[in-house]
Amino acid sequence: MRYLIGNWKSNENNTQTKLWLETFKNNQPPSKIDLSTIVCMPFTNLAEANRYVAEFNLPIQIGAQDVSAFPSGSHTGGITAGMLSELIGFCLVGHSERRQELGEDSDMVTSKAKILLESSITPIVCIDEPYLEEQVKSLYTGKVAIEKCLFAYEPLLAIGSGKPAVPDDVERVAAKINFLTDSVCPVIYGGSVGEANITSFASLPNISGVLVGTNSLDPKTFVKLMSCV
16 A cells, blocks of 8 residues: 655644645546545544545545544543544654654653554654654554554654655665564655655655655645655
C-alpha cells in the first residue's frame, strides 16, 4: 500500500473544508486501488468532513492531528481516542511542532499511540533522527503493536522551510527505521514535499509514501500529488 497524507495543521474551518472537498471532487484523478489518501485536519472539521466525503463519494480517509494521552474522564479539554473512534481511522502523534512548542516527549507519544490502537485507530508516529532510536525503544517498552503503526520521518529543518531533505539521507533514515522495527510497518517522508520533488521521495525503496503540509491546503495541488505517489 502507498500513502499520501495531508496535514492541514491549524488551518481551514468547516466552510473552507467543504469548499476544499468540492474542489477535490471536481478535479480528482482516477482512483488507485493501492493508494491510501488521508487528510488530517483540525478536530472541529472532522464530523463535517466525513459527511461530505460520504456525500461526494470521495476516495479520501479523514484523520486527526493529535489525541489526548488520557482515557475518558476528568481531563478538561482533552479529545480522547474514544471520541475520535467514530470519526477517523488515522491520527498523527508526536509531530515535531508539538515536541518543539508543547514539550511532548517520546513516552507521551507512546501513550498516545497505545491509546489510539485500543480504539482501532492507526497512529502515524512522526519521528526525526535525533530521537529516532529513543522513540522506537519507547514504543517497544510500552508494548505498542508497532506493526499496526505508520512511521513518518520528518526532519525538523525541512518542515515548512521549503528546503526538503536530500533523498539519499531520507533513504538512509528510512532504512534505519525499517531495521529497528523489522520492517513491519510502512515508513513515509514529510518535509517540504511538493510537485517538484515528490517523485524523488516516493520512489525510494524504503519509503511507502509522503506526508504533505502546506501543499495539502490547495486541493488542486493535492490532486496532482496523488498521481505521483
